Amino acid sequence: xxxxxxxxxxxxxxxxxxxxxxxxxxxxxxxxxxxxxxxxxxxxxxxxxxxxxxxxxxxxxxxxxxxxxxxxxxxxxxxxxxxxxxxxxxxxxxxxxxxxxxxxxxxxxxxxxxxxxxxxxxxxxxxxxxxxxxxxxxxxxxxxxxxxxxxxxxxxxxxxxxxxxxxxxxxxxxxxxxxxxxxxxxxxxxxxxxxxxxxxxxxxxxxxxxxxxxxxxxxxxxxxxxxxxxxxxxxxxxxxxxxxxxxxxxxxxxxxxxxxxxxxxxxxxxxxxxxxxxxxxxxxxxxxxxxxxxxxxxxxxxxxxxxxxxxxxxxxxxxxxxxxxxxxxxxxxxxxxxxxxxxxxxxxxxxxxxxxxxxxxxxxxxxxxxxxxxxxxxxxxxxxxxxxxxxxxxxxxxxxxxxxxxxxxxxxxxxxxxxxxxxxxxxxxxxxxxxxxxxxxxxxxxxxxxxxxxxxxxxxxxxxxxxxxxxxxxx
Amino acid sequence: xxxxxxxxxxxxxxxxxxxxxxxxxxxxxxxxxxxxxxxxxxxxxxxxxxxxxxxxxxxxxxxxxxxxxxxxxxxxxxxxxxxxxxxxxxxxxxxxxxxxxxxxxxxxxxxxxxxxxxxxxxxxxxxxxxxxxxxxxxxxxxxxxxxxxxxxxxxxxxxxxxxxxxxxxxxxxxxxxxxxxxxxxxxxxxxxxxxxxxxxxxxxxxxxxxxxxxxxxxxxxxxxxxxxxxxxxxxxxxxxxxxxxxxxxxxxxxxxxxxxxxxxxxxxxxxxxxxxxxxxxxxxxxxxxxxxxxxxxxxxxxxxxxxxxxxxxxxxxxxxxxxxxxxxxxxxxxxxxxxxxxxxxxxxxxxxxxxxxxxxxxxxxxxxxxxxxxxxxxxxxxxxxxxxxxxxxxxxxxxxxxxxxxxxxxxxxxxxxxxxxxxxxxxxxxxxxxxxxxxxxxxxxxxxxxxxxxxxxxxxxxxxxxxxxxxxxxx
Numbered sequence: 001x002x003x004x005x006x007x008x009x010x011x012x013x014x015x016x017x018x019x020x021x022x023x024x025x026x027x028x029x030x031x032x033x034x035x036x037x038x039x040x041x042x043x044x045x046x047x048x049x050x051x052x053x054x055x056x057x058x059x060x061x062x063x064x065x066x067x068x069x070x071x072x073x074x075x076x077x078x079x080x081x082x083x084x085x086x087x088x089x090x091x092x093x094x095x096x097x098x099x100x101x102x103x104x105x106x107x108x109x110x111x112x113x114x115x116x117x118x119x120x121x122x123x124x125x126x127x128x129x130x131x132x133x134x135x136x137x138x139x140x141x142x143x144x145x146x147x148x149x150x151x152x153x154x155x156x157x158x159x160x161x162x163x164x165x166x167x168x169x170x171x172x173x174x175x176x177x178x179x180x181x182x183x184x185x186x187x188x189x190x191x192x193x194x195x196x197x198x199x200x201x202x203x204x205x206x207x208x209x210x211x212x213x214x215x216x217x218x219x220x221x222x223x224x225x226x227x228x229x230x231x232x233x234x235x236x237x238x239x240x241x242x243x244x245x246x247x248x249x250x251x252x253x254x255x256x257x258x259x260x261x262x263x264x265x266x267x268x269x270x271x272x273x274x275x276x277x278x279x280x281x282x283x284x285x286x287x288x289x290x291x292x293x294x295x296x297x298x299x300x301x302x303x304x305x306x307x308x309x310x311x312x313x314x315x316x317x318x319x320x321x322x323x324x325x326x327x328x329x330x331x332x333x334x335x336x337x338x339x340x341x342x343x344x345x346x347x348x349x350x351x352x353x354x355x356x357x358x359x360x361x362x363x364x365x366x367x368x369x370x371x372x373x374x375x376x377x378x379x380x381x382x383x384x385x386x387x388x389x390x391x392x393x394x395x396x397x398x399x400x401x402x403x404x405x406x407x408x409x410x411x412x413x414x415x416x417x418x419x420x421x422x423x424x425x426x427x428x429x430x431x432x433x434x435x436x437x438x439x440x441x442x443x444x445x446x447x448x449x450x451x452x453x454x455x456x457x458x459x460x461x462x463x464x465x466x467x468x469x470x471x472x473x474x475x
Numbered sequence: 476x477x478x479x480x481x482x483x484x485x486x487x488x489x490x491x492x493x494x495x496x497x498x499x500x501x502x503x504x505x506x507x508x509x510x511x512x513x514x515x516x517x518x519x520x521x522x523x524x525x526x527x528x529x530x531x532x533x534x535x536x537x538x539x540x541x542x543x544x545x546x547x548x549x550x551x552x553x554x555x556x557x558x559x560x561x562x563x564x565x566x567x568x569x570x571x572x573x574x575x576x577x578x579x580x581x582x583x584x585x586x587x588x589x590x591x592x593x594x595x596x597x598x599x600x601x602x603x604x605x606x607x608x609x610x611x612x613x614x615x616x617x618x619x620x621x622x623x624x625x626x627x628x629x630x631x632x633x634x635x636x637x638x639x640x641x642x643x644x645x646x647x648x649x650x651x652x653x654x655x656x657x658x659x660x661x662x663x664x665x666x667x668x669x670x671x672x673x674x675x676x677x678x679x680x681x682x683x684x685x686x687x688x689x690x691x692x693x694x695x696x697x698x699x700x701x702x703x704x705x706x707x708x709x710x711x712x713x714x715x716x717x718x719x720x721x722x723x724x725x726x727x728x729x730x731x732x733x734x735x736x737x738x739x740x741x742x743x744x745x746x747x748x749x750x751x752x753x754x755x756x757x758x759x760x761x762x763x764x765x766x767x768x769x770x771x772x773x774x775x776x777x778x779x780x781x782x783x784x785x786x787x788x789x790x791x792x793x794x795x796x797x798x799x800x801x802x803x804x805x806x807x808x809x810x811x812x813x814x815x816x817x818x819x820x821x822x823x824x825x826x827x828x829x830x831x832x833x834x835x836x837x838x839x840x841x842x843x844x845x846x847x848x849x850x851x852x853x854x855x856x857x858x859x860x861x862x863x864x865x866x867x868x869x870x871x872x873x874x875x876x877x878x879x880x881x882x883x884x885x886x887x888x889x890x891x892x893x894x895x896x897x898x899x900x901x902x903x904x905x906x907x908x909x910x911x912x913x914x915x916x917x918x919x920x921x922x923x924x925x926x927x928x929x930x931x932x933x934x935x936x937x938x939x940x941x942x943x944x945x946x947x948x949x950x
Contacts, residue, residue, distance in 0.1 A: 104831035178923040183829040185861040186904035191928045195670035216717050246766030247722030291721030354658040356579035386660040429661040448653040453666045459934035
């Protein structure tokens with residue numbers, strides 16, 4: 001009865017066509033990796049910020065929980081409803097305007113529902129670079145990127161999503177609009193509400209728009225692929241790259257040989273440099289972005305690689321000779337998730353450790369898993385420039401992968417996360433907590449930090465209607 | 476009586492020698508610019524984090540207010556006690572160890588009481604750059620820099636203090652230690668408590684240590700000084716500099732002719748390029764940091780300036796031929812505050828506006844003040860690369876400057892801050908709110924933001940013992 005009254009209010013607010021209750025709602029109710037499927041009271045699609053605020057006020061009045069949703073491409077199950085049928089999915093997809101580009105200030109203001117790729121393209125059309133870049137960029141939204149503080153491949157130079165955001169517009173859990181849009185690079189007038197909202201995964205408010213930083217577009221971009229003799233050598237090469245390329249270093253990815261062998265096996269059309277090379281357990285992809293010329297970029301890269309060969313931290317390397325070749329190298333790297341899916345089920349981790357401690361972490365954890373989970377195969381790759389590894393565990397060859405996951409996933413997670421904690425790392429580097437890792441957060445986060453987080457949640461959302469169960473478990 | 480009991484507890488905690496109650500305590504009781512002088516119950520100087528926590532627990536038990544203090548060089552009166560004699564000054568000066576440098580991770584961990592210059596030097600000795608740089612660097616502490624999110628001269632490239640911090644150790648208002656020290660560049664496990672603490676000016680907790688980002692040291696640094704025909708031209712030159720120098724652009728300062736004339740008048744030993752030049756109301760200082768060579772830096776700079784002359788956004792320019800000459804150019808810029816002090820009393824502002832809107836802001840506000848405050852002389856200079864101007868108002872020539880300040884300061888502030896607000900700017904770009912601008916915050920901050928800030932303060936510091944009256948006025 002109250003649900004019906006709420007739905008009536010919502011229909012009056014956003015129009016009946018934008019309150020979905022019938023038909024196949026699985027696109028909104030099921031998470032990207034199909035780990036959980038819930039049921040929504042309704043999917044509501046407001047068309048502007050004022051409508052978002054009205055929807056939130058209605059939910060606050062009825063005490064109804066709201067699940068803000070962008071592209072629903074998250075990997076930690078943070079944007080879908082539970083199975084109760086009482087939660088509302090608040091889709092931001094209709095808030096998809098670029099509100100403006102301020103070239104002289106190097107900023108653009110966009111609405112939360114803009115697809116990341118559209119944001120990149122709008123920036124490029126204005127002659128600038130918006131550097132956030134990640135696998136889901138064709139479907140994810142900038143609002144979701146900010147709510148989860150997305151990472152991706154360019155973080156070593158440009159930072160995470162939070163580092164690319166200067167201001168936000170947010171609807172509070174009380175349905176008020178905080179106009180915190182700002183193109184200011186310095187503003188010390190009180191607490192940093194922007195960064196509190198960024199990464200809070202829709203539990204403290206609904207991001208409806210953002211002012212983003214633009215960067216100058218590089219004149220040339222070169223990509224290299226190097227075979228390295230050890231993880232120690234990969235970390236040493238990272239240090240050399242920082243010294244030799246300075247801010248030109250825009251990408252530094254690492255891949256183990258097993259992950260490359262999966263690409264070679266399942267994508268035979270791709271040429272995988274140095275796959276299976278003796279004495280080279282790892283390959284590294286480096287990207288050098290230059291504000292001068294391709295010639296200059298090439299000279300600097302060659303200088304770096306000469307030094308790397310001298311120091312013994314690279315065994316062999318290729319530098320892409322064309323943009324097409326550079327794309328091909330990136331394509332190999334980006335094909336690893338698909339190749340491991342082709343190989344079968346696997347247990348995924350998104351962890352980070354200080355770059356200096358990654359060699360010890362790998363040595364320790366690889367040996368631990370070999371001992372404790374015989375036959376498990378490690379698909380290790382990721383953004384070494386940020387200390388971020390996707391340390392994935394593929395089921396043993398030929399076994400029943402589904403049974404392996406069912407029986408081993410909690411134990412493997414505990415082994416890996418304990419090892420991460422011992423090495424001062426994070427169990428969620430760039431994918432967030434969502435509902436999937438809310439219990440993990442309780443186990444591994446400092447109790448003092450958890451108490452502060454709970455106090456903040458209670459202070460800003462005392463009714464607990466914003467994305468309940470995401471990030472912080474309910475009491 | 477309870478005060479005596481508290482002091483006894485504190486003496487047992489940190490040693491009697493570190494609980495100061497006698498003698499001249501003005502170094503701790505008076506703010507840097509001598510705008511306010513308070514009286515402390517005592518100045519307590521704990522020697523480590525555990526002692527800080529014990530001091531805070533004792534204060535919480537007695538309900539005694541705490542004023543955390545670093546170098547006490549702040550410009551917004553945020554680190555000195557009120558006149559009641561009931562507040563404790565908590566000096567972090569004895570927490571001054573560099574805990575470690577992690578070269579492979581490009582991080583260093585330092586205690587809050589480290590002098591900024593010592594942090595810079597420790598980084599340099601390890602072969603790295605810690606880029607935070609500001610006038611008070613010989614006396615201010617890194618804890619204070621983080622508590623106020625300090626800015627300075629390198630923000631255009633490296634960001635504010637918050638952008639240089641990866642993790643914090645904080646004593647909460649309950650006297651618990653949050654060990655949030657982290658060298659991780661990606662960590663999405665819950666709310667961003669680090670950025671909430673950074674810039675909260677000691678009102679949410681006491682920063683006791685931090686893990687900071689290190690950068691590669693530039694191989695060469697070149698400095699240029701250009702005369703420009705208008706503020707529009709200065710902003711256009713900024714855009715050109717971003718495009719031509721990319722991440723090499725590490726400084727972009729602007730100065731009006733009146734501020735340069737004050738330097739020429741009061742520091743006759745300094746050579747001030749283009750001072751009084753016809754048709755050039757502004758000069759710009761540019762810094763180009765190069766990871767390659769001085770030759771390369773010079774070639775890029777010349778390329779930029781050629782283009783600037785072609786476009787008419789620079790009339791003339793000099794490029795420093797040596798490090799000594801570069802220092803001299805910076806010295807002229809940095810002498811402006813002293814020169815204006817020599818000239819007499821003035822009303823200071825630390826404002827920011829989007830770079831694109833600065834020309835309109837200047838045209839509007841200069842005309843407004845000329846009309847409303849006849850004879851006032853504008854000392855306008857600052858970090859144009861960040862949209863941050865020190866828009867200072869010097870008393871009319873020959874008049875009674877003290878009377879001018881007494882009679883005109885509130886009115887001039889209102890005129891300037893209203894104009895800033897109309898142009899979407901901030902009344903406090905890099906100096907923070909302190910107690911000095913707490914009322915200004917209430918006037919100009921969004922009421923929604925203020926409500927969120929108050930809710931957070933109440934949630935984390937329900938007793939209200941942490942730096943009361945700073946940032947947020949007491950109810």
